[in-house]
Amino acid sequence: MQETSRNDFVPTEGIAPRARRERHPAAFLLALAIATVVLVPVAVLATIATTGTGADWPHLARNVLPGSAVTTAWLLLMVAGGTASIGVTAAWLVVAYDFPLRRTLAWALVLPLAVPTYLAAYAFGEFFHFTGPVQGAVRALFGYQTMRDYWFPDIRTTGGAAIVLSSVLYPYVYLTARVVFIMQGRNIADVARTLGASPAKVFFRILLPVARPAILAGVALVLMETINDIGAVEYLGVRTLTFSVYSTWLNRGSLEGAAQIAMLMLVLVLGLVWAEQWARRKQRFHGARATQMKSKPPRVKLSGWRAALATVSAALPVVAGFGIPLYVFGDYASRRLDQIANPALHAAFVNSILTAGATALLTVAAALAVMNAARLSRSAAMTAVARLAAGGYAVPGTILGLGLLFALTQFDNTLDTFMRDSFGISTGLLLTGSAGAVVLACSIRFLALAEGAIRSGLEKLPPNIDEAARSLGRSPLGSAREILLPLLRPALFTAAVLVFVDTVKELSATILLRPFGFSTLATHVYENASRGVVEDGAIAALLIIVTALIPVVLLSGALMRDGDAAM
Structure with missing residues (x-):
């Protein structure tokens, strides 16, 4: 029997697809309209190109x-190598070995996810600057006076950008590798050890190939986030394809x-999306039973210099990805209290707050509409519509913002021409350069996050619970309002929090679409960094x-509650 992927958007039990599809065309058309809005920016860009x-x-x-493509390729290659090395090593250390501070570091390794890439770039740039603490310590230690007296690596290079991005993006690899090591490592590794294999041989010959997907x-x-970045590469002077889009325009x-x-x-x-989906397909092939999560994995207790080395190795990524930004901005903030x-x-x-709040409400409502349509109709067309609606997350903010800007400009100009010709009234630019455009762009980009959270909530409900309510006389809308919404309240709250936080962090699309004189926290930091006053x-x-930190703390709490994984 073919296994059903958890990533499917549509519940499969207890639904009569043809009848539902015919009885609920409004839900399908609403979901189709949402998917169309998601695709409009890409379609407009493709038309212009x-x-x-x-x-x-x-x-x-x-x-x-030629130059930007080569730079982008090198950056992607180095970030891939850096995040894979850091993430896999950290995951293997906290799963396979017992050493001082392991319990704390197991969840602290997720903290760099709270630091956007552009903030990490600003912090690293200041931390390793000539006037920063590192070079200051070098001069004090060796008696140097000027930059001509010694050589120090420049963070404003492609290699420096790779270090910065790797330091905050490695948790994506750490989390996926950690789960696989826990779920799959306990059985096959134990068997290998009983056959006399050394820990190193077990890792490289058995566990690493299994965890490869x-x-x-x-x-x-990680690479999708790297391509999406504009603030870090611009600040560090790295001319990637994303930077070239801004420069050319x-x-x-x-x-x-x-x-x-x-x-x-x-x-x-799209190639990276295909690779990610292909890898998850391969990962499912090696899936372990959920019941195996109940027993704690055996760990090798380290002592002496080995324990110290393991502690330092697991702590360094946290210090680099979270400690340095927190130190730099905390130090500056303590000396800029007047900025409050x-x-x-x-x-x-x-x-x-207003932009993120409006985006959260709009995105959760749209995701709920799509998921409700998927619940009512199990047709192949509805499946395709649901997947298209979630496709905005794969589109970099730069592309999304640029395409949406062109689309809104065309809409405003067409409307203005119509109103002038018909009524002699000029409507001007209604949507272009408005806060509503920023909200719309973020809603398109983060719709997949909300859908994922709501889908997780739906999967925990009995598949026919709304049908039971309708059999008692409730309409589909009444069933959703009285039964599904109250039960989905935790999932809806989680979806709103995720969208809210990512909107606060969003920079690429906001720079392109914001009104004149309109700044968010992200653009406020960006503007000061651009003027050299971080x-x-x-x-x-x-x-x-x-x-x-809000979703990161929630995730860390989940790791701590998982007695098998965390501790």
């Missing part, structure tokens, strides 16, 4: 794409050229990190 004159393409192909899935997610004024580069990026992202009264900071904070955005940076 393929229907233009192509006048800028020779310049792009000769002077822009999970590791590849985590690395694919803003510096050359070429919308067509920017759209063409964006389409190349989208092809690369800054009206610009207040406005950015209020804008972030310290003036320190309090805003801390607010972002504290907000992003």
Whole structure:
């Protein structure tokens, strides 16, 4: 019997697909409208890229794409290697060995997820700057006076950017590898040990090949985040394809050229999505029984220098990915307490809260509509619609923002022309350059997060619970309002929190779509960093990190409650 993937959007039990599909066309049409909105930015970009004159393409192909493509490829390669090495090593240490602080480090290794990549870049840039603590210590230790007296590696390079991104993105690999080591390692590793295999041989010959699909899935997610980044690479002076999209559009004024580069990026992202799904398919082949999670895995107790080395090795990623940003921004904030009264900071904070709140409400409502339609209709068409609606998360914020900007501009201009011709009234730009555009972009991008949280809640409910309510005379809407919504309240809250936090952190799309003079916490930090005064955005940076800690703390709590995994 073929195994059903947990990633399927549609429940499979107890549903009569044809009857439902015919009786609930409104739910299907609503889900289709949501999926269409998700696809509009990409469709608009593709149209611009393929229907233009192509006048800028020779310049792009000769002077822009070769350098940015090579830089992007090197950055992706180094980040993939860095996150895989850190994540797999950390996961193996906390699962296979017992050493001082292991319980604490097992969940602390997730903390760098609370630090956006652009904040990590600003923090590393300040930490390793000539006036920063590291070079200051070097000069004090060896008596150097100027930069000409010694050599120090430059963080503003492709290699430096890879270190920065790896330091905050490795938890994606750590989490996936850790779960596989726990679920699969206890049986096959025990068998291998009874046959006389050394711990190193068990790891490299048995466990690592078994965990390879999970590791590849985590690395694919890391690379998607790397491609999406604009704040870090711009600050560090690394000219990736994402940077080239901004440069081509803003510096050359070429919308067509920017759209063409964006389409190349989208092809690369779709390849990563395919690789991630393929890896998860392979991971399912090696799945372990859930009941195996009840017994604790055997761990090798380390002592002496081995225990110290293990502790340091597991602690270094936490210090780099979370400790350095917290130290840098905490230190700056303590010396910029006057910024608390800054009206610009207040406005950015209020804008972030309002934007993130509106995005959370809109996104959860849209995700609930899609999931309800999927619950009512199990058709192949509805399955395709649900998957399309969740596709926005795979689109980098730069591409999404650029495509949505063009789409909204076209809509506003068309409406203005119609109103002028018909009623002599100019409507101007209603949506372009508005806070509503930012909300819409973030809703499209994070719809998949909300769907995932709501789907997890639906999977815990009896498949026919709403049918039982309807058999007692409740309409589909009444059944959803009186039965499903109360039962799904925890899942809806989780979805809203995830979307809220990611919207507060979002930078790429917000830069493109925000109104003039409109700043969020993310753009407030970005603007100060662009002017070379990172310290003036320190309090805003801390607010972002504290907000992003909410889901990380929830995740860490889940790890702590898992007696087998954490402790």
